[in-house]
Amino acid sequence: MRTKVLSSLALGVLAVAAMGALAAPAAPPAGSITGTVTYTGTPPKMKPIDMAKEPTCAKQHPTPVMTENVVTGPNNSLQYVVVYISAGDQAGPAATATVRYDQKGCEYVPHVAVMEAGQPLEIYNNDQTAHNIHPLAKVNPEWNKSQPPGSPPIQAKYDKPEFIPVKCNIHPWMHGYFVVLGTQNYSVTGNDGTFSLKGLPPGKYTVTAWQEKFGTQSQEVTVTGTGATKADFVFKALPY
Amino acid sequence: MGKLFAVLVAVITLISAGVFISRIWWLPPDISVLGVGIDHQLMETMVASGVLFVVSQLVLAAFVWQFGDRGDGRAIKTFPGGVTPMVVFATVLVSAEILVLSFVGTKVWGGIFMSPPNPNALHIDVQAEQFAYYFRYPGPDGKLGATHPELIDDGNSNFFGLDPANDTAVRDDIVSASLVIPVDQPILLTMHSKDVGHAFYVPDLRIQQDFVPGLVIPLQFTATKVAKKEIVCTQLCGLGHYNMRGYLEVQSKEDYQKWMADQVAQQ
Numbered sequence: 216m217r218t219k220v221l222s223s224l225a226l227g228v229l230a231v232a233a234m235g236a237l238a239a240p241a242a243p244p245a246g247s248i249t250g251t252v253t254y255t256g257t258p259p260k261m262k263p264i265d266m267a268k269e270p271t272c273a274k275q276h277p278t279p280v281m282t283e284n285v286v287t288g289p290n291n292s293l294q295y296v297v298v299y300i301s302a303g304d305q306a307g308p309a310a311t312a313t314v315r316y317d318q319k320g321c322e323y324v325p326h327v328a329v330m331e332a333g334q335p336l337e338i339y340n341n342d343q344t345a346h347n348i349h350p351l352a353k354v355n356p357e358w359n360k361s362q363p364p365g366s367p368p369i370q371a372k373y374d375k376p377e378f379i380p381v382k383c384n385i386h387p388w389m390h391g392y393f394v395v396l397g398t399q400n401y402s403v404t405g406n407d408g409t410f411s412l413k414g415l416p417p418g419k420y421t422v423t424a425w426q427e428k429f430g431t432q433s434q435e436v437t438v439t440g441t442g443a444t445k446a447d448f449v450f451k452a453l454p455y
Numbered sequence: 456m457g458k459l460f461a462v463l464v465a466v467i468t469l470i471s472a473g474v475f476i477s478r479i480w481w482l483p484p485d486i487s488v489l490g491v492g493i494d495h496q497l498m499e500t501m502v503a504s505g506v507l508f509v510v511s512q513l514v515l516a517a518f519v520w521q522f523g524d525r526g527d528g529r530a531i532k533t534f535p536g537g538v539t540p541m542v543v544f545a546t547v548l549v550s551a552e553i554l555v556l557s558f559v560g561t562k563v564w565g566g567i568f569m570s571p572p573n574p575n576a577l578h579i580d581v582q583a584e585q586f587a588y589y590f591r592y593p594g595p596d597g598k599l600g601a602t603h604p605e606l607i608d609d610g611n612s613n614f615f616g617l618d619p620a621n622d623t624a625v626r627d628d629i630v631s632a633s634l635v636i637p638v639d640q641p642i643l644l645t646m647h648s649k650d651v652g653h654a655f656y657v658p659d660l661r662i663q664q665d666f667v668p669g670l671v672i673p674l675q676f677t678a679t680k681v682a683k684k685e686i687v688c689t690q691l692c693g694l695g696h697y698n699m700r701g702y703l704e705v706q707s708k709e710d711y712q713k714w715m716a717d718q719v720a721q722q
Binding site: 260262263264265266267268269282284344345347361380382384385386387388390428453455 | 584585586587588609610611612614619620626631632633694695698699700701702721722
């Protein structure tokens with residue numbers, strides 16, 4: 216009797232352990248790819264944006280907002296460069312977190328919003344003026360929507376990967392990008408130009424860096440262990 | 456009833472005339488060289504048409520009072536000869552008035568739209584688009600470079616379609632969202648529209664001129680007072696038309712030079 220109880224207990228423990236193993240397999244060792252994006256040459260000079268015609272926006276900016284097509288940082292670093300795995304990525308469940316895009320002070324914040332194809336996107340108008348957001352999609356369906364002050368956020372999503380310039384049909388200076396990717400593994404460079412792609416199992420990857428004015432660059436990177444593999448990008452900048 | 460109508464017509468006429476005479480709704484003070492002539496012309500038109508309006512309305516009221524149907528079976532009198540001579544008489548009278556006013560106004564009109572460009576004018580290129588104005592000044596080289604509509608890129612602040620990579624003349628061009636000008640300086644605007652019809656209206660300058668896509672329209676004026684005034688679009692141009700405006704800043708010569716130096720430094 217006692218033996219029976221013990222053996223069923225042991226079986227039970229084994230079963231639980233087996234179930235646990237099925238539900239959450241031990242994560243394979245994951246490495247990362249890190250690096251910096253910089254430029255050589257002379258980048259175009261960013262210009263101050265005059266918002267005088269929209270006083271509610273102008274007064275939110277004690278110093279003029281500058282255009283953000285090429286934003287540079289210390290040591291020739293480049294900001295707002297999207298670095299992502301363009302090949303070698305293992306398909307995972309689709310991203311479900313909502314990406315937030317703001318219209319604030321007659322600017323798009325963030326300047327570049329990155330999302331996976333199919334990921335929900337919410338566009339807010341935080342201003343005391345109407346906006347009419349117009350993402351200039353070519354692969355995905357193109358639309359534009361008017362959003363008076365106090366309107367609820369616009370719900371959107373893009374099903375196909377694409378780099379979509381975004382403009383406002385009311386304020387010509389407003390400019391941003393929706394970057395729709397086929398991966399969740401991406402990083403947008405900060406002002407120091409650094410990026411980091413994490414959770415990469417060992418293997419061969421193609422890493423691509425995209426800058427709105429300078430285009431794309433790719434390189435093959437092999438991740439071997441759990442450490443960080445280095446991959447830097449250098450864009451050639453022209454003043455015009 | 457007829458007499459009540461006569462009184463009503465007379466009262467409405469006198470009140471409307473009173474509004475104009477007391478200048479309750481009047482144009483803002485003029486700040487341009489051309490404004491004097493335009494105001495003079497406006498006043499002539501207003502007096503000529505105003506006097507005719509008041510007289511004809513009061514005559515109408517008097518006739519209604521005197522000859523209106525009183526319901527007593529009295530025959531209603533008609534204009535001598537019937538309706539036709541009356542219509543002919545009214546048409547000739549109004550046509551003559553309009554012709555005389557147009558003829559007298561030609562001088563002022565010609566002064567604005569027909570006079571050759573002043574060689575000392577400051578040339579500023581204007582681009583109107585949904586829903587903003589942009590003004591382009593020649594930089595230190597004194598030249599406005601060529602524009603290429605296919606290169607227009609609002610996201611890159613290239614509102615005029617300049618080609619700085621290949622055209623050195625445009626590299627120093629100043630583009631501003633406000634029209635900043637020195638006082639007492641003749642200005643020549645060359646007006647372009649990127650998309651649809653727009654208008655440039657500054658009541659203080661007594662100027663209202665449409666932008667027509669595909670046409671380059673010259674416009675000359677000289678501002679005589681330091682001031683900041685609104686430029687508004689008076690041609691329905693789309694969803695954001697209500698929001699299409701800019702500012703005219705007339706500055707002293709020193710302030711203007713300072714402003715221009717700042718702009719050049721930012722290039």
